[in-house]
Amino acid sequence: MKKVIEVENLTKAFGRFKAVDQISFEVEKGEIFGFLGANGAGKTTAMRMLCGLSIPTSGKAIVAGYDIRTQPEMIKKNIGYMSQKFALYEDLSVAENIRFYAGIYQVPEIEIAPRTLELLNRLGLENEKDSLVKALPLGWKQKLAFSVAIFHHPGIVFLDEPTGGVDPVTRRQFWEMIYEATDSGITVFVTTHYMDEAEYCDRVSIMVDGKIAALDTPANLKKKFEANNMDEVFYRLARNASRKAD
Amino acid sequence: MKQFLSFVRKEFHHIFRDRTTMAILLILPVLMLLLFGYAINTEVKNSKIAVYDPSNDSYTRAIIEKMDASEYFSVVKMLKNEQEMSEQFKNGEVKMVIAFSENFHENLLHTGDAQIALIADATDPNSAKSVVNYATAIIAGYQMESQHLQQIPFQINTQIKLLYNPQMKGAYNFVPGVMGMILMLICAMMTSISIAREKEMGTMEVLLVSPVKPAMLIIAKTIPYFFLSLINLTTILLISVFVLGVPVVGSLFWLLVLSLVYIFVNLSLGLVISSVVNNQQTALLISGMVLMLPVIMLSGLMFPIENMPVFFQWISQLIPAKWYIIGVKKIMIKGLGFSAIIPQLTVLSGMAVLLVAISIKKFKYRLE
Numbered sequence: 001m002k003k004v005i006e007v008e009n010l011t012k013a014f015g016r017f018k019a020v021d022q023i024s025f026e027v028e029k030g031e032i033f034g035f036l037g038a039n040g041a042g043k044t045t046a047m048r049m050l051c052g053l054s055i056p057t058s059g060k061a062i063v064a065g066y067d068i069r070t071q072p073e074m075i076k077k078n079i080g081y082m083s084q085k086f087a088l089y090e091d092l093s094v095a096e097n098i099r100f101y102a103g104i105y106q107v108p109e110i111e112i113a114p115r116t117l118e119l120l121n122r123l124g125l126e127n128e129k130d131s132l133v134k135a136l137p138l139g140w141k142q143k144l145a146f147s148v149a150i151f152h153h154p155g156i157v158f159l160d161e162p163t164g165g166v167d168p169v170t171r172r173q174f175w176e177m178i179y180e181a182t183d184s185g186i187t188v189f190v191t192t193h194y195m196d197e198a199e200y201c202d203r204v205s206i207m208v209d210g211k212i213a214a215l216d217t218p219a220n221l222k223k224k225f226e227a228n229n230m231d232e233v234f235y236r237l238a239r240n241a242s243r244k245a246d
Numbered sequence: 247m248k249q250f251l252s253f254v255r256k257e258f259h260h261i262f263r264d265r266t267t268m269a270i271l272l273i274l275p276v277l278m279l280l281l282f283g284y285a286i287n288t289e290v291k292n293s294k295i296a297v298y299d300p301s302n303d304s305y306t307r308a309i310i311e312k313m314d315a316s317e318y319f320s321v322v323k324m325l326k327n328e329q330e331m332s333e334q335f336k337n338g339e340v341k342m343v344i345a346f347s348e349n350f351h352e353n354l355l356h357t358g359d360a361q362i363a364l365i366a367d368a369t370d371p372n373s374a375k376s377v378v379n380y381a382t383a384i385i386a387g388y389q390m391e392s393q394h395l396q397q398i399p400f401q402i403n404t405q406i407k408l409l410y411n412p413q414m415k416g417a418y419n420f421v422p423g424v425m426g427m428i429l430m431l432i433c434a435m436m437t438s439i440s441i442a443r444e445k446e447m448g449t450m451e452v453l454l455v456s457p458v459k460p461a462m463l464i465i466a467k468t469i470p471y472f473f474l475s476l477i478n479l480t481t482i483l484l485i486s487v488f489v490l491g492v493p494v495v496g497s498l499f500w501l502l503v504l505s506l507v508y509i510f511v512n513l514s515l516g517l518v519i520s521s522v523v524n525n526q527q528t529a530l531l532i533s534g535m536v537l538m539l540p541v542i543m544l545s546g547l548m549f550p551i552e553n554m555p556v557f558f559q560w561i562s563q564l565i566p567a568k569w570y571i572i573g574v575k576k577i578m579i580k581g582l583g584f585s586a587i588i589p590q591l592t593v594l595s596g597m598a599v600l601l602v603a604i605s606i607k608k609f610k611y612r613l614e
Binding site: 051052053073076077079081082083084085087088089090091092096099100101102103104105106109132158 | 249255259260263264448451454455457
């Protein structure tokens with residue numbers, strides 16, 4: 001399988017504090033990679049480095065075929081990103097939001113109209129095209145945000161706690177969308193707090209104190225830690241953490 | 247370029263969607279000008295005065311008539327004795343009492359020692375000062391007139407000439423001030439709020455992950471407010487010329503150049519503010535306290551800078567609006583040309599360069 005993320009001894013230090021301490025892992029194309037860890041474990045810092053927002057102190061990482069140290073601009077063009085805050089403009093209509101993101105990701109002009117139509121059909125939002133985003137229910141906003149994040153057909157999409165504050169049914173539907181996206185070859189890199197979601201991932205890494213404490217498929221992890229579910233796995237690893245959650 | 251255009255279009259959407267804010271931004275300058283023009287009037291008209299005139303001769307009567315006839319005063323009472331004077335002030339009925347010395351005309355002709363006392367109610371020092379000034383001017387004017395009739399040697403002839411603003415209109419002072427205030431408000435406050443909003447809503451994070459270059463993001467943010475401030479500039483100039491009767495005496499071109507530089511300074515000031523705050527409320531507070539107050543108090547809009555303690559005079563040098571207002575007065579009111587505003591242009595350009603440098607540096611720092 002083709003590797004789309006290759007991380008080797010990646011470290012980020014703020015003074016003497018190592019937020020991320022020599023982590024190494026690989027993510028394959030089309031995989032759903034769960035990136036777990038308690039608050040303060042270093043997830044966000046690691047993710048920021050992979051998105052080209054922060055320069056590592058040492059170590060190296062290749063994302064979508066580009067070095068995060070020397071080619072952050074190329075990485076930015078080839079990834080999608082969605083955060084817990086939905087990152088759509090509430091005072092813009094659905095169509096205007098799509099138009100804006102298509103513009104900043106430089107989607108070719110002739111592609112925009114057909115892709116927009118396809119997106120709206122898929123989400124069942126045809127009639128809401130000109131509604132302001134703030135008028136949409138939370139679940140729809142979130143699906144729209146995800147669809148917008150992959151509108152420019154990135155190789156990898158980073159999801160930073162995408163389902164925070166959403167009810168279980170909507171979360172389930174959201175994961176169905178993620179599966180659909182991976183069918184078309186997109187790699188999904190997702191951080192989450194919900195352990196039931198960790199079960200949906202192909203592989204899961206769990207960060208503790210800036211290091212990767214475990215990395216395997218959910219099934220193997222459960223077997224290894226003799227746990228019934230991912231919640232127990234996580235608890236066993238995280239309770240030994242020396243860093244206090246913030 | 248396409249990236250840039252979609253960004254600018256989005257910014258305009260934000261502004262047009264928020265109709266209340268847009269309406270306020272467009273109406274504010276009109277409101278402010280009219281408020282300063284008509285409600286907050288520092289000119290003195292039809293002030294009530296009382297007169298104590300023990301000599302009651304042709305000369306004093308003529309002066310009293312002149313006073314009464316002017317638009318500034320109306321004589322409401324003739325006082326019979328000196329005791330009545332203090333009562334007038336206690337009741338607050340009159341702004342000023344004019345008291346002539348005895349045998350006024352005779353003394354004026356023979357000893358040259360004729361005296362007039364102007365006693366004003368100075369609880370409002372500004373209006374007291376203007377009342378006294380107007381009265382002095384009227385008396386001096388009458389003196390000059392009467393000298394044509396009878397030649398008296400050895401008399402000092404005071405000629406008062408009010409340059410640039412012969413009618414002493416307050417509008418000549420506050421139109422430049424309001425221009426300085428409004429442009430700052432729109433540019434600095436709105437830019438900082440609009441960037442702070444992106445941070446607050448979480449959209450800034452997405453923009454930083456996107457291929458948009460920070461410099462482009464910053465420029466695209468400022469463009470709509472740049473246009474909005476041009477509209478405001480036009481409104482202010484139209485109202486000041488056609489409603490308030492303050493003409494643009496000097497070159498409109500240099501006035502625009504000066505304004506553009508000033509707008510630029512304030513846009514970058516907004517950027518600097520937005521790089522240190524994380525939400526709209528703080529942005530609003532900082533622009534309100536750190537920008538508005540000094541502009542109102544220290545820019546010379548309300549109070550003359552020369553009268554301030556040295557410390558505040560120094561601070562006023564740091565306020566862009568102060569330089570802009572002086573420059574505008576030079577061009578608009580005094581009709582001076584480019585050479586006269588070189589200092590103002592230089593200082594404002596310097597401030598612009600400095601602020602842009604700071605804001606870009608700050609913005610990059612945030613990315614690390």
